[in-house]
Amino acid sequence: MTWTWFHRLGSPPYVYALAARLTPWFAWPAALLIIGGLWGGLVLAPPDYQQGDGFRIIYVHAPSAWMSLMVYTTMAVAAAVGLIWRIKVAHAVAASCAPIGASFTFAALVTGALWGEPMWGTYWEWDPRLTSELILLFLYLGYMGLRAGLEDTQRADRASAVLAVVGVVNVPIIHYSVTWWNSLHQAPSVMRLAKPTMAASMLVPLLLMLLGFTLFFGAVLLVRLRGEVLNRERSASWIREIVNA
Amino acid sequence: MSGYGSPAAGVVAQAAPLARQATVWAGSHQAPLLDAARLALARDLQLAFRKRGQLVQPLAFFAMVTMLFPLAISPELARLREIAPGVLWAGALLASLLALEFLFRDDAYDGTLEQYALSGQSLTWLIFAKTAAHWLLTGLPLALMAPLAALSLGVSDAAVPGIVASVAVGSVALSLIGSIGAALTLGIKRSGALLSLLTLPLSLPVLIFGARATQLAISGGPLLAPLELLAALAVLGVTLAPLAAAAAVRISLE
Numbered sequence: 202m203t204w205t206w207f208h209r210l211g212s213p214p215y216v217y218a219l220a221a222r223l224t225p226w227f228a229w230p231a232a233l234l235i236i237g238g239l240w241g242g243l244v245l246a247p248p249d250y251q252q253g254d255g256f257r258i259i260y261v262h263a264p265s266a267w268m269s270l271m272v273y274t275t276m277a278v279a280a281a282v283g284l285i286w287r288i289k290v291a292h293a294v295a296a297s298c299a300p301i302g303a304s305f306t307f308a309a310l311v312t313g314a315l316w317g318e319p320m321w322g323t324y325w326e327w328d329p330r331l332t333s334e335l336i337l338l339f340l341y342l343g344y345m346g347l348r349a350g351l352e353d354t355q356r357a358d359r360a361s362a363v364l365a366v367v368g369v370v371n372v373p374i375i376h377y378s379v380t381w382w383n384s385l386h387q388a389p390s391v392m393r394l395a396k397p398t399m400a401a402s403m404l405v406p407l408l409l410m411l412l413g414f415t416l417f418f419g420a421v422l423l424v425r426l427r428g429e430v431l432n433r434e435r436s437a438s439w440i441r442e443i444v445n446a
Numbered sequence: 447m448s449g450y451g452s453p454a455a456g457v458v459a460q461a462a463p464l465a466r467q468a469t470v471w472a473g474s475h476q477a478p479l480l481d482a483a484r485l486a487l488a489r490d491l492q493l494a495f496r497k498r499g500q501l502v503q504p505l506a507f508f509a510m511v512t513m514l515f516p517l518a519i520s521p522e523l524a525r526l527r528e529i530a531p532g533v534l535w536a537g538a539l540l541a542s543l544l545a546l547e548f549l550f551r552d553d554a555y556d557g558t559l560e561q562y563a564l565s566g567q568s569l570t571w572l573i574f575a576k577t578a579a580h581w582l583l584t585g586l587p588l589a590l591m592a593p594l595a596a597l598s599l600g601v602s603d604a605a606v607p608g609i610v611a612s613v614a615v616g617s618v619a620l621s622l623i624g625s626i627g628a629a630l631t632l633g634i635k636r637s638g639a640l641l642s643l644l645t646l647p648l649s650l651p652v653l654i655f656g657a658r659a660t661q662l663a664i665s666g667g668p669l670l671a672p673l674e675l676l677a678a679l680a681v682l683g684v685t686l687a688p689l690a691a692a693a694a695v696r697i698s699l700e
Contacts, residue, residue, distance in 0.1 A: 339647040346643050350634045359697040360630050364644065367626055367690050371648050374679070378651035382658070 211288045214439045217430045220423040227420035234413030241406030249403075255319040260406060262312035264414035265305045266330070269337055270372070272302030272418060276344075277369035280362035292358035293433060295365060296348065297425035301418060303341035309334050329383040333376045340368050354433060482567045483575040490579035493552075504545040504584050505591055511537035512595040523600030530599040531660035535653050537595065538588050538613055539620065543642055545584040546624040549576065550695070554632050563699055573695060574688035577625045585617030601664050608663025608673075615676045616656035622683030622691075623648050629694035652679055 209215045242260035249256040276298035283291035313331050314324040325331070344361055351357035399407070434440055494501055515533045516526055526533075553559045553576075562572045592613040593606040601609075627645035631637040655675045662669035 336647050336650060339643065343640075343644040343647065346640050347630060350631065350637065350640050356697060356700060359700075360694060363626070363690055363694050363697065364630055367648065370686065371651075374651050374682075375647070378654045378675075382654045 211290055213290060213293075213430050213434050213437070216290050216293075217427055217434075220427045220430075224420055224423045227416045227423060231413050231416035231420055234409050234416065238406045238409035238413050241409060242403075246403045246406055247400070252320065255316070256403075258312050258316045260410050262309060262316055263407060264410045265309035265312060266334060267411060268414050268418055269302055269306035269309050269334065271415070272298050272305060273337065273340070273365075273372065274369060275422075276302060277365040280365040284359060284362040284366070289358070289433070290430070292362065293429040294422070294426055295362060296358070297422055297429045299341055299345050299348070301421055301425065303338060303345065305414075305418075306334060306338045306341060310338065327383065329376075329380040332379050332383070336375055336379070337372070340372070344368070479568060479571055482565070483571045486562070486572045486575040487579045490576055491582065494579070494583050500548060501583055501587070504541040505587055507544055508537045508541040508588060508591060509595065511540060512598065516599070527600040527664065530596055530601050530664060531657040533599060534592055534595055534609070534613070534660055535616075535657040538592065538617065538656075539646070539649060539653055541588055542584060542617060542620045542624060543645060545580070546628045546641060546645065547638065549580050549625060549628045550632055554698070559632075559695055560699055563696060569695065570688045570692040573625065573629070573692045574684075577621050577688065577691070580625070581618055581621040585621050586614065588617055589614035596660075596664075604666065605660075605663040608669050609660055612656050612659035612663065612669070612673060612676060615673065615680055616652050616659075618680040619652045619676065619683045620649055622680070622687035623652070625691040626687055626694060629691040629698065632695065632698040652676065655679065 210219075238260060243257055246257070248254050276295045279291045279294040279298065282288055283295060310331065313328075313334065317326050317328075317331075318324050344364055347364055348357045348361045351360055431440065512533055515529065519525065519529070550559060553562075563569050565572075589610050592609050593603075596605065596609050597603065624645050627641050627648075630644060631641050634640060655672045659669045659672035659676060661667075662672065
């Protein structure tokens with residue numbers, strides 16, 4: 202077995218071209234899946250017997266929350282790869298992940314608050330999942346803050362990679378401690394989302410949206426990665442060739 | 447060294463023999479691991495005792511934060527007793543955050559960290575020794591001062607042992623988590639806000655379990671469970687944080 206395909210992934214010009222070629226393969230299926238999922242979720246699925254039409258925000262909220270964690274994990278894995286094997290492109294991937302993940306986290310928080318208003322009667326409830334999501338947003342902001350604070354790209358790469366790895370070790374601890382904290386403090390009168398098995402007509406659009414969001418993340422990541430590579434390699438000769446061509 | 451006129455330079459010069467001994471031993475590969483770590487610890491303690499003013503700052507800060515709540519909320523002891531765990535832990539968290547700035551800053555300026563990294567000794571152990579010294583100088587005094595703050599908030603003195611234990615154990619974890627953040631932000635100017643943004647989210651489990659243990663200590667409940675969880679966090683910190691902090695220090699020296 203040859204490893205050339207793997208080693209080529211460490212080369213910025215190759216990755217730049219590869220990302221350009223792959224982007225449509227993520228973007229188009231993402232668009233189709235999201236349109237299909239929204240149609241299924243907002244139009245075809247029946248209203249919930251308890252929440253009426255209010256539950257439909259789940260089709261944006263749940264995929265966003267799912268992505269917020271997945272992007273963080275992707276970022277930490279890319280950062281660890283960059284840290285261990287000193288692959289610059291991996292650091293570029295990690296750097297490109299952070300703003301996307303922070304945006305998903307923000308979207309999950311906003312949709313969660315909007316959902317909370319009809320459900321709980323208040324925009325913000327110290328629900329363990331919402332609280333964990335808020336802490337996750339701070340983790341993203343810290344990561345981006347550290348990157349912004351360090352001027353030398355290489356140092357920013359490696360320092361933020363350590364932070365991402367430390368963060369990913371802590372995410373489960375934070376999540377479980379917040380759940381534990383909440384089980385002590387939360388009044389039992391607060392209405393909780395019952396979790397009956399979802400009807401297929403509601404579940405299928407949700408799964409479509411999950412897949413669609415994942416592919417959408419892939420597409421945005423590839424676009425951002427190209428920008429990141431361009432910025433990092435701005436003095437390299439292969440970029441001059443592209444620009445002059 | 448550029449600033450011979452400053453008092454700090456004199457302090458460094460006074461402690462220099464100890465540091466030199468540490469460096470010499472470390473460089474010759476003769477000193478066993480633990481000796482080097484012990485010397486680093488002793489050096490940090492000696493330096494800190496020559497700058498006692500700096501040691502008092504986090505404690506004074508903690509006292510002031512505690513004082514804010516009666517002034518802002520109400521002087522009624524019954525109400526203060528209810529919020530005492532939160533006040534104590536928010537205060538302890540902020541005070542330990544404030545103290546983190548002293549952990550590596552001076553040693554990064556005068557090149558000691560570089561010498562440690564080049565010494566051939568395990569940087570992880572030396573960083574661990576520094577963090578241990580930092581805990582002895584900030585965490586432990588905070589734990590000893592916490593009952594005083596608690597009593598001023600109307601907590602009965604039966605709760606004192608529980609409060610001391612929870613702050614003492616919790617601050618171990620706080621110092622260790624903080625050492626990572628302090629190492630990552632080395633060399634960044636005006637890093638205070640960034641340091642808190644990095645450190646506070648990671649410290650939240652300590653806050654949760656610590657405040658719970660304190661609450662149980664005040665109400666006379668069984669506080670062993672949250673205390674054990676705090677100890678688990680401290681052990682996890684002892685195991686992993688020095689590795690991450692040492693990696694971060696190396697990155698900042700590159």
